[in-house]
Amino acid sequence: TPSAVVLCAYLEMGSIDLRDRSVIELGAGTGLLGIVATLLVLCLPSSTCPLMQHILLYCLGARVTITDRAAALEFLESNVQANLPSELRPRAVVKELTWGKDLGNFPPGAFDFILGADIVYLEETFAELLQTLEHLCSEQTVILLSCRIRYERDHKFLKMLRGRFSVYEVHYDSSKDVHIYKAQRGSHKDDF
Numbered sequence: 001t002p003s004a005v006v007l008c009a010y011l012e013m014g015s016i017d018l019r020d021r022s023v024i025e026l027g028a029g030t031g032l033l034g035i036v037a038t039l040l041v042l043c044l045p046s047s048t049c050p051l052m053q054h055i056l057l058y059c060l061g062a063r064v065t066i067t068d069r070a071a072a073l074e075f076l077e078s079n080v081q082a083n084l085p086s087e088l089r090p091r092a093v094v095k096e097l098t099w100g101k102d103l104g105n106f107p108p109g110a111f112d113f114i115l116g117a118d119i120v121y122l123e124e125t126f127a128e129l130l131q132t133l134e135h136l137c138s139e140q141t142v143i144l145l146s147c148r149i150r151y152e153r154d155h156k157f158l159k160m161l162r163g164r165f166s167v168y169e170v171h172y173d174s175s176k177d178v179h180i181y182k183a184q185r186g187s188h189k190d191d192f
Ligand SMILES: C[S@@+](CC[C@H](N)C(=O)[O-])C[C@H]1O[C@@H](n2cnc3c(N)ncnc32)[C@H](O)[C@@H]1O
Pocket: 001, 003, 004, 026, 027, 028, 029, 030, 031, 032, 068, 069, 072, 097, 098, 099, 116, 117, 118, 119, 121, 122, 125, 128
């Protein structure tokens, strides 16, 4: 979706340092965002010698857990396999995560970053999505959500999110009409 493309471009701008961080993508669909997050470590200076590149990939690369509902996993897994070089494949794990369910398989607060592109669209999933974000978040976790604000209900989710997290818009792509929101527990005003 355009939301995934805009969030990928935002990550590529280097605004966020994902090196050696644990990252989870929710509602991954094709997995584009999780794949790009895994690949970002490849942007090493061309002068870096191959042995050093190899070491850096393993020491500094983001560890990305790419998730979606069971029905989406087969396609997602094959996309991830096809688009990551073999040395990076161990850094990306595809796992089932239906919001509000399967949370026992994910240790609370285990992730540094939670990414989601165009996952705010079904009102009946808003409570489960929020519950999932709260489960996965520690005090330090940064949530990045990209979306188009299409309907009144999208504002409703943002309001729900603001009830639990400090939420700031960090980017707006006017050509694609996509917003990126950054959310963290507690008050992180000074960080933005
Ligand atoms: C509009 S697509 C966006 C896909 C991808 N993030 C992108 O931007 O291209 C929404 C995704 O959310 C997933 N999704 C919807 N409801 C879900 C739920 N309850 N639990 C987990 N994933 C869900 C869908 O399977 C789908 O992959």
